Amino acid sequence: MTSVALTVNGTPHEVDVEPRQLLVYLLRETLGLKGTNVGCDTSSCGACTVLVDGESVKSCTLLTAQADGSEVTTIEGLASADDELHPVQQAFHEQHALQCGYCTPGFVMATVSLLQENPNPSEREIRQALEGNLCRCTGYHNIVRAVEAAARAGA
Amino acid sequence: MIPAAFSYERAGSVEEAIELLSRDEDAKLLAGGQSLIPTLKLRIARPGVLVDIGGLDDLRYVREDGDWIAIGALTRHAAIVRDAVLERRCALLTHATELVGDPQIRHRGTFGGSLAHADPASDLGAVAVALDAQLVARGPNGERTIPATEFFTGPFTNALAAHELLTEIRVPAVERGVYLKYQRSARDWATVGVAVADVGGRVHVGLASMGGTPLRAAAVEEALAGGASAADAAERAAEGTEPPADISASSDYRAHLARVLVRRALEQL
Numbered sequence: 001m002t003s004v005a006l007t008v009n010g011t012p013h014e015v016d017v018e019p020r021q022l023l024v025y026l027l028r029e030t031l032g033l034k035g036t037n038v039g040c041d042t043s044s045c046g047a048c049t050v051l052v053d054g055e056s057v058k059s060c061t062l063l064t065a066q067a068d069g070s071e072v073t074t075i076e077g078l079a080s081a082d083d084e085l086h087p088v089q090q091a092f093h094e095q096h097a098l099q100c101g102y103c104t105p106g107f108v109m110a111t112v113s114l115l116q117e118n119p120n121p122s123e124r125e126i127r128q129a130l131e132g133n134l135c136r137c138t139g140y141h142n143i144v145r146a147v148e149a150a151a152r153a154g155a
Numbered sequence: 156m157i158p159a160a161f162s163y164e165r166a167g168s169v170e171e172a173i174e175l176l177s178r179d180e181d182a183k184l185l186a187g188g189q190s191l192i193p194t195l196k197l198r199i200a201r202p203g204v205l206v207d208i209g210g211l212d213d214l215r216y217v218r219e220d221g222d223w224i225a226i227g228a229l230t231r232h233a234a235i236v237r238d239a240v241l242e243r244r245c246a247l248l249t250h251a252t253e254l255v256g257d258p259q260i261r262h263r264g265t266f267g268g269s270l271a272h273a274d275p276a277s278d279l280g281a282v283a284v285a286l287d288a289q290l291v292a293r294g295p296n297g298e299r300t301i302p303a304t305e306f307f308t309g310p311f312t313n314a315l316a317a318h319e320l321l322t323e324i325r326v327p328a329v330e331r332g333v334y335l336k337y338q339r340s341a342r343d344w345a346t347v348g349v350a351v352a353d354v355g356g357r358v359h360v361g362l363a364s365m366g367g368t369p370l371r372a373a374a375v376e377e378a379l380a381g382g383a384s385a386a387d388a389a390e391r392a393a394e395g396t397e398p399p400a401d402i403s404a405s406s407d408y409r410a411h412l413a414r415v416l417v418r419r420a421l422e423q424l
Contacts, residue, residue: 002163018160019160019161019162019163019205020157020158020159020160020161020195022157022192022196041156041196042156042193042196043189043192043193043260044342046257046259049259052262052263055233055262056258056259056262057259057262057263058259058260060196061188061189061192061193061259061260061263062188062192062263063163063185063188063192065163065165065207066185066188066207066209068165068210069210110258110259113258113262114258129258131257131258131341131342132256132257132258132259132260132342
């Protein structure tokens with residue numbers, strides 16, 4: 001077992017984990033944060049995207065042990081304490097940027113990371129920046145609109 | 156998919172990493188893990204020990220050194236893309252790195268880790284051989300420098316000894332360079348990738364996915380040095396290569412892509 005200290009959505013945790021544990025399973029199974037989904041499990045689809053130290057990462061492709069000392073943010077950590085949606089969540093809601101919703105947490109986290117790096121992306125930049133996330137309901141057009149709306153809202 | 160069990164050691168320094176590697180024949184280095192973890196999950200790799208060097212922040216840097224730029228092996232792709240020195244003095248590397256994987260992978264994956272993984276389809280392998288990059292390795296017997304053209308010894312194998320690790324990659328400042336790749340879909344590996352650079356007045360051409368290692372298109376370079384036009388030289392892009400046939404493309408199609416992409420890259424140079 002390996003000792004890992006990390007902060008998830010602002011709460012510090014100290015856990016002993018098997019070295020082979022992937023971060024997504026710490027989040028889902030140990031901490032009960034099931035908003036982060038496992039989709040392809042091959043680092044392709046991005047459904048498991050979370051922020052590690054503010055940057056988007058695929059949590060199925062990171063060992064919990066590698067996140068030692070890091071700050072992790074999941075979809076559950078975006079809304080404010082009084083449950084007001086994060087501007088990116090609000091934009092996905094208003095622009096109808098989801099159908100089944102399975103990919104949505106990953107898209108939202110990838111968008112938060114994108115807008116931190118590039119607050120005013122062009123449509124082309126948005127599409128390129130989301131190349132690590134797949135939506136099988138063919139919702140890309142509305143997802144792009146949602147990212148544009150979130151950027152306008154200053155997310 | 157869950158990796159097979161392994162024991163895990165976190166190295167606090169390069170010296171400690173070398174010591175940990177020396178202790179176990181079955182040890183493997185973990186940098187950003189963006190290539191290694193998928194292979195662990197598929198159980199293609201089943202190391203007994205993983206030596207995690209991901210915390211060695213002193214191997215994350217970009218420094219100008221005369222006509223060269225020294226890059227710490229653990230510099231992440233995203234940091235390379237953002238680096239102003241590289242954009243000004245070796246934009247070929249900046250632009251090629253922007254095409255590696257996707258943003259999430261670029262946030263964790265490292266330049267040295269990608270090169271050491273030695274995927275014949277790697278964008279950065281083609282760029283490294285085109286640039287005649289120099290790879291600095293450290294082991295129990297000290298430091299040595301390996302030219303990129305000698306670093307890749309076969310598919311997923313490199314010239315590092317069992318107890319050595321890559322600490323730095325040195326690339327020359329180049330004013331002109333182009334990287335083009337053809338891929339079947341977003342974030343796919345390069346069906347074929349082509350890196351072209353003017354290094355000290357001579358045009359170098361690197362190829363990805365045209366054989367078991369990143370390659371130099373020697374026949375193209377020779378033709379250009381002899382005064383051939385871009386179009387004529389590019390016709391020789393597949394000479395001396397053994398392009399693989401797989402689900403993405405036949406060997407013949409890869410040879411065709413290499414000729415087209417080399418011509419386009421030379422025309423853009």
